[in-house]
Amino acid sequence: MGKRGLLFVISGPSGAGKGTTREALMRGDPGLAFCVSVTTRRPRAGEIPGVNYTFVDVADFRKSEAQGEFLESAQVYGNLYGTPRAPVEHLMESGQDVLLEKDVQGALAIQRRMPHAILVFIAPPSVDELKARILKRGTESAEDLECRLDCALREMDETRHFDYVVVNYDIDRSTQVLEAIVIAERHRVRHSNPAQECLEGKSGHDALPAS
């Protein structure tokens, strides 16, 4: 068949809940392969290397970067983040739909490289709620917190470049919406056209978009 997989990118400001909704989405087994990003920042409490991020030191990161191993890389809040190119491309080429979780800057960089990527922005219900969530996490210094809040407000303005915005009132609801977006996108004509395949005699369950 050679049908290429789709690329979904979940993004949003720090504290909007993109990590939690992404994890809840994956638990529902939506048929997505999650590709872990690489970072030089230290693991937060509860974060598992290889599950949340691949944690590396700056030297290793710079080496990978120099070898062109990243689809995109960027500095965010003083730490380096990168998306490994090889696993994403191999999975998509084999027809597997892929999921990335990126900060807003990283999501937009991926969109520039891969214009068919589907960008979902997870937004906080309000600025006050965002502040409360970042405070509650308690992993940031006061300076970092101020910086993250400022940045979050600027990032909210980038939503116009995204395909979808999901306001994260509660996790169950946001997860349902994410699932719906994945199913809907698998039936979008711009990605595939099963009716054409049916006409061309490739009908039957092979031509069925997974849902």
Added chain:
Amino acid sequence: MGKRGLLFVISGPSGAGKGTTREALMRGDPGLAFCVSVTTRRPRAGEIPGVNYTFVDVADFRKSEAQGEFLESAQVYGNLYGTPRAPVEHLMESGQDVLLEKDVQGALAIQRRMPHAILVFIAPPSVDELKARILKRGTESAEDLECRLDCALREMDETRHFDYVVVNYDIDRSTQVLEAIVIAERHRVRHSNPAQECLEGKSGHDALPAS
């Protein structure tokens, strides 16, 4: 708020199952108002005036047409079909999402008039299956049947103008996909941007896209 409702158009060749999937979608109460089309064709067994179609005679149809009461109108298999303009526009202006069920020609005419309409093509799993379904319905003469099959094949080629294609293997699955498309589209940035509303102080549940 003045937020305009979305317009969904379910279409597809005769016998693909657009009527059945549309009815199943509505039973799930997806928050859509279904606007009934007007036709000069005779009701099929089981069709209810005002529920499936508004059935009128040719003189009344032509009168409405002359008065500009239709969003689009067309002749299909020798019968006239039209979409009443007023209810669709009033509902959308009041923020209500609207659903239409149209033949392929009608769906494309609506897209030309309302480029933001979301067009969903319900496709049969295969040409043989389409033939079997039209035969099973048994409401068509042999001549009509031949004509509908020919036309269906040509219509399958129009899917490139649609936003989504759903291959109708079974009704439950197709209905789930339709529901997902409705939820996803309510979160598309091109239709609305709740993150912007949040920034502008319109945050809270008023800014929440219905899902």
